[in-house]
Amino acid sequence: MVVPSPTPIRTKKTKAIGIPTIDLSLNRSMLSELIVKACEEYGFFKVVNHGVSKEIIARMEKEGSEFFGRTTTEKQRAGPASPFGYGCKSIGPNGDMGELEYLLLHTNSLSISERSQAISNDPTKFSCVANDYIQAVKEVACEILDLVAEGLWVQDKCILSKLIRDVQSDSLLRLNHYPQVKDINDWDPTPKLYQHQCTNNRIGFGEHSDPQILTVLQSNDVGGLQVSLHDGLWVPVPPDPTEFYVIVGDALQVLTNGRFVSARHRALANSMKPRMSMVYFGAPPLSSWIYPLPELVSPQKPSLYKPFTWDQYKKAAYSLRLGDSRLDLFKIHNNIGDKTH
Ligand SMILES: C=C1C[C@]23C[C@@]1(O)CC[C@H]2[C@@]12CC[C@H](O)[C@@](C)(C(=O)O1)[C@H]2[C@@H]3C(=O)O
Numbered sequence: 001m002v003v004p005s006p007t008p009i010r011t012k013k014t015k016a017i018g019i020p021t022i023d024l025s026l027n028r029s030m031l032s033e034l035i036v037k038a039c040e041e042y043g044f045f046k047v048v049n050h051g052v053s054k055e056i057i058a059r060m061e062k063e064g065s066e067f068f069g070r071t072t073t074e075k076q077r078a079g080p081a082s083p084f085g086y087g088c089k090s091i092g093p094n095g096d097m098g099e100l101e102y103l104l105l106h107t108n109s110l111s112i113s114e115r116s117q118a119i120s121n122d123p124t125k126f127s128c129v130a131n132d133y134i135q136a137v138k139e140v141a142c143e144i145l146d147l148v149a150e151g152l153w154v155q156d157k158c159i160l161s162k163l164i165r166d167v168q169s170d171s172l173l174r175l176n177h178y179p180q181v182k183d184i185n186d187w188d189p190t191p192k193l194y195q196h197q198c199t200n201n202r203i204g205f206g207e208h209s210d211p212q213i214l215t216v217l218q219s220n221d222v223g224g225l226q227v228s229l230h231d232g233l234w235v236p237v238p239p240d241p242t243e244f245y246v247i248v249g250d251a252l253q254v255l256t257n258g259r260f261v262s263a264r265h266r267a268l269a270n271s272m273k274p275r276m277s278m279v280y281f282g283a284p285p286l287s288s289w290i291y292p293l294p295e296l297v298s299p300q301k302p303s304l305y306k307p308f309t310w311d312q313y314k315k316a317a318y319s320l321r322l323g324d325s326r327l328d329l330f331k332i333h334n335n336i337g338d339k340t341h
Pocket residue numbers: 083091092093094096104172174208209210211212281317318319320321322
């Protein structure tokens with residue numbers, strides 16, 4: 001028997017450290033400080049006491065599991081993901097691959113209702129459950145963005161949340177399903193060491209940052225998500241099915257003039273149990289201009305980014321690979337000593 005030689009995925013070391021947990025029931029002034037600190041230091045944190053009911057989460061999870069439990073032919077009726085619909089293994093248009101299948105939806109209720117015809121045998125129920133979930137997580141995202149604006153002493157406290165509350169908002173909902181890895185103790189003629197290497201290096205969703213403003217992520221009780229901290233170490237994120245993880249996206253990095261940095265993350269698919277994540281990406285309307293908020297620009301801290309519309313940014317993102325640093329395309333090179341300035 002010929003066993004292909006394993007091609008190990010280059011992984012940086014992982015480290016177990018505490019990811020900040022923020023209790024949304026604390027008083028506002030303390031909360032806004034804690035959230036700004038977490039966004040500055042990690043670009044990633046967990047929120048508890050978020051006010052989203054267990055039922056809303058459970059109903060969405062059930063719809064997701066039912067969808068992924070359908071036959072391939074049935075699931076493909078909801079695809080291909082170009083970009084919306086059902087996708088399997090292929091992520092985006094430029095050859096990125098991962099050990100997952102997913103459903104990518106625009107959050108606009110008309111779009112949800114149209115798509116749900118091909119997603120479920122009970123499309124009205126699916127639409128209803130998805131709209132309730134989207135509404136609930138959008139509120140969490142807006143509350144966090146208002147607290148960010150307060151913590152940064154921005155004059156218009158709703159300036160960030162208004163972008164994703166807009167009826168034309170380009171926010172998305174993504175359900176990811178990472179199939180289980182078969183038990184290596186099951187009968188299999190492949191040498192154990194090879195199996196071990198394969199099962200321990202499977203990338204579910206490769207390293208990337210999210211292009212949007214803010215991501216609100218929930219998963220079942222199966223681990224796999226990792227976040228990369230400034231020192232380059234991968235930190236495993238403990239799964240917590242009743243709470244949400246919040247991730248700073250590229251657009252918020254620009255809006256804060258680089259004070260927050262979008263968090264690079266990835267998901268491994270190494271578990272003996274299937275993993276499902278439900279991810280809300282809060283984004284502005286396509287026509288919105290994104291540039292650093294004036295309060296965060298000064299002669300000491302000149303603007304780091306050229307203004308762009310969300311539509312322009314999305315087009316740039318879709319022209320690049322998953323792990324590329326798209327923000328580099330919009331950077332202003334205004335360092336002292338930079339001859340081009
Ligand atoms: C490879 C790609 C997939 C992606 C679009 C892109 O060209 C680069 C960004 C990717 C990403 C990551 C976060 C979200 O999951 C996503 C929906 C998004 O907005 O940007 C995906 C895109 C996708 O899967 O279509």
